[in-house]
Amino acid sequence: MPSRKGIVLFDTKGSSNGLANALKKTRQDIVMEIRESGLRGRGGAGFPTGTKWMLAAAAIADRKYVVCNADEGEPGTFKDRVLLDEYTDLVFEGMVIAGYAIGATHGILYLRGEYRYMLAKLEDALRRMRSENRLGERILGSDFSFDITIRLGSGAYVCGEETALIESLEGHRGEARNRPPFPVNTGYLGCPTIVNNVETFANVSVIMAQGVEWYKQYGTDKSRGTKLVSVSGDCERPGVYEIPFGTTVKELLKLVGGENAKAVQIGGASGICVPRADFHRSIAFEDVATGGSVIVFGEHRDMLHVLKNFMEFFVEESCGQCTPCRLGNPVLLDGVEKIGRGECSMNYLQELFDLGASMQIASKCGLGQSSPNPFISILTHFQDEIFSQR
Ligand SMILES: Cc1cc2nc3c(=O)[nH]c(=O)nc-3n(C[C@H](O)[C@H](O)[C@H](O)COP(=O)(O)O)c2cc1C
Ligand code: SF4
The missing domain is CATH 3.40.50.11540 (NADH-ubiquinone oxidoreductase 51kDa subunit)
Structure with a gap:
């Protein structure tokens, strides 16, 4: 072992x-x-x-x-x-x-x-x-x-x-x-x-x-014990780590050799993107929750490409039972592609944010309720970078 x-x-x-x-x-x-x-x-x-x-x-x-x-x-x-x-x-x-x-x-x-x-x-x-x-x-x-x-x-x-x-x-x-x-x-x-x-x-x-x-004695008042995290992406020591709840993103990045990251996706495709300015945030249910997935993105990563991957995943995996998720995910993916072609206005981007917020409320299960998370968080934090590159 x-x-x-x-x-x-x-x-x-x-x-x-x-x-x-x-x-x-x-x-x-x-x-x-x-x-x-x-x-x-x-x-x-x-x-x-x-x-x-x-x-x-x-x-x-x-x-x-x-x-x-x-x-x-x-x-x-x-x-x-x-x-x-x-x-x-x-x-x-x-x-x-x-x-x-x-x-x-x-x-x-x-x-x-x-x-x-x-x-x-x-x-x-x-x-x-x-x-x-x-x-x-x-x-x-x-x-x-x-x-x-x-x-x-x-x-x-x-x-x-x-x-x-x-x-x-x-x-x-x-x-x-x-x-x-x-x-x-x-x-x-x-x-x-x-x-x-x-x-x-x-x-x-x-x-x-x-x-x-x-x-x-381990963890925080609201998140007792430790969490196993699976760390992948742009870091020197990817792998599975056991950390006490309350560990900050910055501390985790130091542990895995990912100090140069510009963002970390915490909670997988359905989680949220934490930018460098928020690396002081802690991994805990009351702050940034995760089932275990931590993906590190280095300076060179195209965050729109990252987002496109996630949205393609959700379009593929939606079971199709309810309308917000079945139709909403393809619309968000189409929006990502429009941004990539430089065809997305600020008004339309706002409509897509509103759609994401509706999906979070109206979808039948956690898949559709969380699939807008990466769309909203990546485009909130990296909007300027993404739009300036197109
Ligand atoms: C789309 C989707 C996928 C999920 N996948 C898993 C999974 O692979 N493993 C898991 O333990 N929980 C998964 N969950 C959460 C489960 O629905 C459930 O909350 C969990 O198994 C309960 O166990 P826990 O209370 O010990 O976390 C998923 C939820 C959703 C909405
Ligand atoms: S939210 Fe759940 S039930 Fe609705 S289509 Fe998506 S996966 Fe199916």
Whole structure:
């Protein structure tokens, strides 16, 4: 295993006593401790994990499900791959703990289709855990039984959105559902279901192993713990880093050798572009949030070209269900091309900003709600540079 520097996750070297500790507690205590820890979902939205689990635990049903979202489709994100590959037990044990806490007996790992190469290794890990009685019947001598199966995605970005993911698991076309009802009440096969990110489950194992007070010393008041970030682009040391929440963009750039960047896209295609003047901003849910993608842009990058890439991605990946996203993304992409040809007036640019703002409000799911983000942030910060080059 390559040596990785970190505090909460990477220092565990991949194993913890989290599961054994958790099974000595009551289900209610676990939910309360996860709430108390301040853990927020690492998939991007930052929803409080304890609250999600509390709602699912309170739902009355014969069957409940725990789903681990390993779709990792956001451009520039590759940190879940590292966790699944090198810290597998932390992730699976986190799912078992979640199952115990909400009263589920079955977990599903929804694995990105492009990660099929990891399937055999992950299945081996599940077999090993069963043979060690950390999975299966009466886990570690308790009266709790839980098992995990792995299902593969097929490469659609929208299937990372939790309700589209559930549709996909049920064998349907991957399209976001209307909410409410929320998955915690009506999820996979109509049963209460929690969907959490790979990194969220890994954090759960560590919280159960090290305790809530230990965990809370890292990060900020509103964003406890650490964040794994996948850094790519114009820097000397791209890779996966574990940083405490509250780390500034400037500090991160120093760590990765990207001090000369003129901008950083934080949160992937659906995130925001942070220009040099804002490098004092911090990576945290209350400031610049990210599911993990950090893309560094050097001085020589044409930001309109960067934006065009992102908008082409959204046009390709929109599921087409709702009008703001289906029609809005092609209009924004067309606007980018108009700018490139020097055919976009300031009035029309303002109309495009207004369209983006409408899409953020009116789109049915997070894809269309966030796809205008790069358009708005890149053109806000680099308008002069982009227009002067045309
Ligand atoms: C278009 C789209 C793609 C998403 N892709 C992922 C993904 O690949 N992995 C993930 O964990 N969450 C993804 N999400 C967020 C999920 O819908 C959901 O919020 C998350 O899995 C909840 O887990 P968490 O609370 O642990 O973050 C995506 C959301 C949207 C709108
Ligand atoms: S916002 Fe886009 S991806 Fe989401 S439901 Fe509407 S068309 Fe589909």
